[in-house]
Amino acid sequence: MWSFVEKNKNDIIYLSLLLFSVGIGPHYRYLSPVSIKKWVGSILGLLLIFIVSGYNALHPILSATIGLLAIKASTVKYCHIVTFFFMFGYLFFFRLADKFGLPLASGQTNLIEMIIVLRVVGVAFEINGSWLAVAKAKKGGEKEVKPSRDGVERDEDFLELINPNLDDLFHYTFNYVGLLTGPYYRYRTFEDYFTLQYHKYADCLGETINTLRIVPVYVSLYLAFSTIWPLEYVLTEEHNNRHFLYRMMYPWVLFAAFRQRIYAGMTLAESVCTSSGFGAYPVQGRNKTGHGPTVGYLKLKQMSEEEAKKSQYDFATIESMDVWGCxxxxxxxxxxxxxxxxxxxxxxxxxxxxxxxxxxxxxxxxxxxxxxxxxxxxxxxxxxxxxxxxxxxxxxxxxxxxxxxxxxxxxxxxxxxxxxxxxxxxxxxxxxxxxxxxxxxxxxxxxxxxxxxxxxxxxxxxxxxxxxxxxxxxxxxxxxxxxxxxx
Structure with a gap:
């Protein structure tokens, strides 16, 4: 037992932090005022980074800080390009740290750095995309909606100017929700969480329980598959002497084990969002993973409190895995x-x-x-x-x-x-x-x-x-x- 704990120590710590993030969600959901809530979310995010990474926490914090400064220092026309190349350049350096005499970070720190890259680069593209869309609308008077294949008029990708200050960029980048394993969400979704208050009326507890209940099955299957059919076995002489059909089908169980691990991690990450109410939107917005509402977004923002109480909500915006579909x-x-x-x-x-x-x-x-x-x-x-x-x-x-x-x-x-x-x-x-x-x-x-x-x-x-x-x-x-x- 102890040998198993030692071997999987980092994974156990990571899993515990995910469960901790799920547990504090209901408390975080009702924090006020908004300024305090943002700072608490960011401080929790930084604490998670330090617990997971130790001294290597310098990498995600430094890269994010320079990336955010690059966004504000660059013109809106080129901020996305500058940020993209810097963040991916730093990702190269981070993964080749041993070549520069620095210790390599753990796989868990690598996951955090990957999420940081998505957030910083993503918000730079949001800023640039919204600027282009608003300028184009002013020039040509384009409609705010466009027809789709199913006949429903969809919102454009950008309906209003996105121009966060440095403080808000900091809070978006380091907020604990989704920081460990994702999911990725837009800056617009982050800002909506603090201004629209849909999480007050969504069934966050019910959604979290419904999401979490299958996680023990994923974990059990992962442990079973990876123990009975270990990855390293395919490199052994014994494996090479097995029947060709056995060798041919062995990747099925390897991929099955990998899927269970991913399902468990992604489901827990979604539960971090649902427990805090993050990513809840009225269903009439026809919400899409990563994007949020695709129909009538500006009308949703004007929804009265009475309408908000009566609305049905979903968390499609933060759904990472369609397990049944996979x-x-x-x-x-x-x-x-x-x-x-x-x-x-x-x-x-x-x-x-x-x-x-x-x-x-x-x-x-x-x-x-x-x-x-x-x-x-x-x-x-x-x-x-x-x-x-x-x-x-x-x-x-x-x-x-x-x-x-x-x-x-x-x-x-x-x-x-x-x-x-x-x-x-x-x-x-x-x-x-x-x-x-x-x-x-x-x-x-x-x-x-x-x-x-x-x-x-x-x-x-x-x-x-x-x-x-x-x-x-x-x-x-x-x-x-x-x-x-x-x-």
């Missing part, structure tokens, strides 16, 4: 949408939508995602492999699954789910093994077979797609040829 969705494309949704939102808003070269948008997003996670080869093998699988998956999805019905759809769906799950497990093995030499040992033990399978799937899919196009009725084919160029 386990059941058919395609890798859908799986990526429900995994760590808050960070996915940040990457989409900060990198994908703002990158100036359209053909390179997806590569820029993937690259930033990789270096945010770390420099190890495993992150590149895992994350950069996704587009190659998606190329093949999209073909089969359109050819066989999209328009299928009944039993055929279920059978095809199961096959696609199995292939998606197997692909993720194969990629996750690289993510967990991290270094190239360790990855090579495992992939060599299974003859790198999955890359060959991907290539065969892709080539076969392209051939089948051409056959399908040739077999379509001439009228339909001619119609599609006319429509295609305009897409």
């Amino acid at each position: 386990e059941t969705v058919v395609t890798l494309r859908d799986s990526m949408k429900v995994w760590n949704k808050a960070v996915q939102y940040w990457v989409a808003m900060v990198v994908y939508k703002r990158f100036p070269v359209k053909p390179l948008k997806i590569h820029a997003a993937l690259f930033v995602s990789v270096i945010w996670h770390g420099f190890h080869a495993g992150y590149f093998f895992c994350i950069y492999a996704c587009p190659f699988y998606l190329m093949a998956e999209d073909i089969y999805y359109k050819l066989y699954y999209k328009n299928a019905t009944g039993t055929a759809k279920k059978v095809i769906g199961f096959i696609m789910w199995f292939l998606r799950s197997h692909s993720e497990s194969y990629q996750a093995a690289a993510f967990l093994l991290l270094t190239f030499d360790r990855i090579w040992i495992y992939y060599s033990s299974v003859y790198h077979y999955w890359y060959g399978v991907w290539l065969v799937f892709l080539v076969l899919g392209l051939v089948l797609n051409q056959v399908h196009l040739m077999c379509r009725p001439k009228v339909v084919r001619e119609k599609s040829e006319v429509v295609e160029p305009s897409k």
